[in-house]
Amino acid sequence: MKRLALFAIIAVAIVAFFVFDLDQYLTLAALKEGQATFAAWRQQSPWLVAGGFFLLYVVVTGLSLPGAAIMTLAAGALFGLVTGTVLVSFAASLGATVAFLVSRFLLHDLVQQRFGKRLKAINEGMAKNGAFYLFTIRLVPVFPFFIVNLLMGLTPIRTRTFYWVSQVGMLAATVVYVNAGTQLARLDSLSDILSPELLLSFALLGVFPLIAKKIVRAIQARRVYRRWPRPARFDRNLVVIGAGAAGLVSAYIAAAVKAKVTLIEAHKMGGDCLNYGCVPSKALIKSAKLAQQMRHADHYGLEKTDPRFSFRQVMARVRQVIRTVERHDSIERYTGLGVEVLQGYARIMDPWTVEVKLNDGTTQRLTTRSIVIAAGARPVIPPLPGIEEVGYVTSDTLWEEFARLDQAPGRLLVLGGGPIGCELAQSFARLGSQVTQIQRGPRIMPNEDEEVSALARAALERDGVTVLTDHQALRCERDGPRKFMVVDHQGNERRIEFDTLLCAVGRAARLRGYGLEELGIPTDRTVATNEYLETLYPNIFAAGDVAGPYQFTHTASHQAWYAAVNALFGNLKRFKVDYSVIPWCTFIDPEVAHVGLNERQAQEKGVAYEVTKYGIDDLDRAITDGAAYGFVKVLTVPGKDRILGVTIVGEHAGDLLAEFVLAMKQGLGLNEILGAIHIYPTLAEANKFAAGEWKRAHAPQRLLKWVERYHAWRRG
Numbered sequence: 001m002k003r004l005a006l007f008a009i010i011a012v013a014i015v016a017f018f019v020f021d022l023d024q025y026l027t028l029a030a031l032k033e034g035q036a037t038f039a040a041w042r043q044q045s046p047w048l049v050a051g052g053f054f055l056l057y058v059v060v061t062g063l064s065l066p067g068a069a070i071m072t073l074a075a076g077a078l079f080g081l082v083t084g085t086v087l088v089s090f091a092a093s094l095g096a097t098v099a100f101l102v103s104r105f106l107l108h109d110l111v112q113q114r115f116g117k118r119l120k121a122i123n124e125g126m127a128k129n130g131a132f133y134l135f136t137i138r139l140v141p142v143f144p145f146f147i148v149n150l151l152m153g154l155t156p157i158r159t160r161t162f163y164w165v166s167q168v169g170m171l172a173a174t175v176v177y178v179n180a181g182t183q184l185a186r187l188d189s190l191s192d193i194l195s196p197e198l199l200l201s202f203a204l205l206g207v208f209p210l211i212a213k214k215i216v217r218a219i220q221a222r223r224v225y226r227r228w229p230r231p232a233r234f235d236r237n238l239v240v241i242g243a244g245a246a247g248l249v250s251a252y253i254a255a256a257v258k259a260k261v262t263l264i265e266a267h268k269m270g271g272d273c274l275n276y277g278c279v280p281s282k283a284l285i286k287s288a289k290l291a292q293q294m295r296h297a298d299h300y301g302l303e304k305t306d307p308r309f310s311f312r313q314v315m316a317r318v319r320q321v322i323r324t325v326e327r328h329d330s331i332e333r334y335t336g337l338g339v340e341v342l343q344g345y346a347r348i349m350d351p352w353t354v355e356v357k358l359n360d361g362t363t364q365r366l367t368t369r370s371i372v373i374a375a376g377a378r379p380v381i382p383p384l385p386g387i388e389e390v391g392y393v394t395s396d397t398l399w400e401e402f403a404r405l406d407q408a409p410g411r412l413l414v415l416g417g418g419p420i421g422c423e424l425a426q427s428f429a430r431l432g433s434q435v436t437q438i439q440r441g442p443r444i445m446p447n448e449d450e451e452v453s454a455l456a457r458a459a460l461e462r463d464g465v466t467v468l469t470d471h472q473a474l475r476c477e478r479d480g481p482r483k484f485m486v487v488d489h490q491g492n493e494r495r496i497e498f499d500t501l502l503c504a505v506g507r508a509a510r511l512r513g514y515g516l517e518e519l520g521i522p523t524d525r526t527v528a529t530n531e532y533l534e535t536l537y538p539n540i541f542a543a544g545d546v547a548g549p550y551q552f553t554h555t556a557s558h559q560a561w562y563a564a565v566n567a568l569f570g571n572l573k574r575f576k577v578d579y580s581v582i583p584w585c586t587f588i589d590p591e592v593a594h595v596g597l598n599e600r601q602a603q604e605k606g607v608a609y610e611v612t613k614y615g616i617d618d619l620d621r622a623i624t625d626g627a628a629y630g631f632v633k634v635l636t637v638p639g640k641d642r643i644l645g646v647t648i649v650g651e652h653a654g655d656l657l658a659e660f661v662l663a664m665k666q667g668l669g670l671n672e673i674l675g676a677i678h679i680y681p682t683l684a685e686a687n688k689f690a691a692g693e694w695k696r697a698h699a700p701q702r703l704l705k706w707v708e709r710y711h712a713w714r715r716g
């Protein structure tokens, strides 16, 4: 009842304010107009005018009415800098507290009851760090004043804390505004607008949020660095831990801008991508594809043949490919670029010191202004009972293990239906293994749309892979030399015999053993970073698989640019990492390439979309090449030429996607793709034809009717 009454009073006051047009008095023009009158009143009864102003300020802010900013300027104009600041500082804090209490009284219980569970993390955060958080948003006034008051009322912060933190936090902004107001008072003619004092005051108004942000950063930094002694000077500008894609690119950028940089690699230069990931897997895929094409050579008018090959030779070629590519990532190349490369295991000792256990057994300590953690990820081994007894390979070990084999492993059990599992399952099936692939969920490649998963499954099954979805691996068993995986399918247990088990159930960021725990750097599945890729310590950054959320070589390099630039120049300008257009491709045959949103993601996010689909089976070049399958599927904003996402399934889909990646990045639409000349006959024409489908569906029907009449009239 009390709540209802208070709500009614406030509602009436707010409605009256707008109905009686009272906001007209809280404008810059009204302020200027009434300035002389107010000044006269103030001469007559200074205490009364100051008291009245104070009260009015409390009412305006307490009721969350618009006008607090103008009143702050007015305080400067009427009372001068010191008195104006004192009046506004107390009135604003008091008014803010009134609004805060009103919000708490009316809404706190309701909101906490309804959303308590979801607000748990916020409540805990506020209880622990609420004062500092409030101080930050008061000092950097990016959120409107009244919204902060109302929202804070919904949190558990104490009223007393709210009052004093608000007063201290707002003081700097108050001084800047009141000061601008004092200059406003002197503005009598147009030429005054250009007076240096006025320009300075308003420039101060503009740059204040930036300065305030810097102050907040400095305060935050002091808090986290408190327990660490800072070296007086640094040996290096940057130390990079890990020489995979993220580390190499970070070091490259640092050297290119003439920073002193050290890159530390514990194992192999080039990291996962070169040694265990993209490069060997793509080399394997190529051999496997050729073998498959030989089997189906009759599709091309040639005699089909069962490919005869030594698996050992195939694996030797994989190694040769790695050797050819590895010079791009070699110590020699990076040393030549100006990077100091150390071979050893790095450990972060404090925010500015990295200790390296060098491979020759010695230890070296480096001091550095900044650190980029690019320690990557490793394959996850599922905790299945008996797994160690039966043995297994992962993407890390299979290249070496299989190099010894004359034939592809006989019965290969692939655990996992993600991109890596699918690429390897298909390749080994094509190279002669009898592959069974187990996936816990209902479909393989679950991040893609259902029809894509279905196509991928059909492609794998066509190549002889037995795909078992909705199968949960329970345990491994051994019976003499025989090995089994026990799986659950719809409540029934089943034993699947295998010779080799390949675990491809995902890769987990490397988070232990190199100092994150000791420094208290928060981790979840990855190292926690902000949008600048800074960890808890603003001079320690993370990029690549260790930082997530993506696990690709190209995203690792993309992040590396931000990490390196922010690490080296962040005190001047920091850049937020841009994840707006992230492409990826799964290199099964046919390839599945993807950028932006697919239907599943759009539905999950509640984004409205239109689908345009072009079937590649209709494309001349695909027909000539015997690759007439797959599609280009484009999601656009309904009724607009704005691309939301694209999925391409087909031969060279990963290459074809580049045009859409560029279009999305540069804000180009399907009209532009349609307007660009595509060479005939190429697979890239599929992109143009997809754009053509979209255009046809959006043809202006009414206008075309008129054009038809025009042509009829022209014919006579």
Ligand SMILES: Cc1cc2nc3c(=O)[nH]c(=O)nc-3n(C[C@H](O)[C@H](O)[C@H](O)COP(=O)(O)OP(=O)(O)OC[C@H]3O[C@@H](n4cnc5c(N)ncnc54)[C@H](O)[C@@H]3O)c2cc1C
Binding pocket: 241, 242, 243, 244, 245, 246, 247, 264, 265, 266, 267, 268, 269, 270, 271, 272, 273, 274, 276, 277, 278, 279, 281, 344, 345, 346, 347, 374, 375, 376, 377, 395, 420, 510, 513, 514, 543, 544, 545, 546, 551, 552, 553, 554, 555, 556, 587
């Ligand atoms: C089979 C497979 C296929 C893949 N195919 C593709 C693909 O086609 N396209 C694609 O984009 N991505 C692919 N990926 C993913 C890609 O390989 C990774 O996303 C990429 O390598 C990540 O690079 P990174 O620099 O973050 O980490 P990594 O390449 O893992 O490098 C991290 C490096 O840090 C080193 N390190 C760790 N800790 C320390 C320490 N304390 N001191 C010193 N050194 C340390 C490690 O030894 C490692 O060399 C594939 C991955 C696999 C496994």
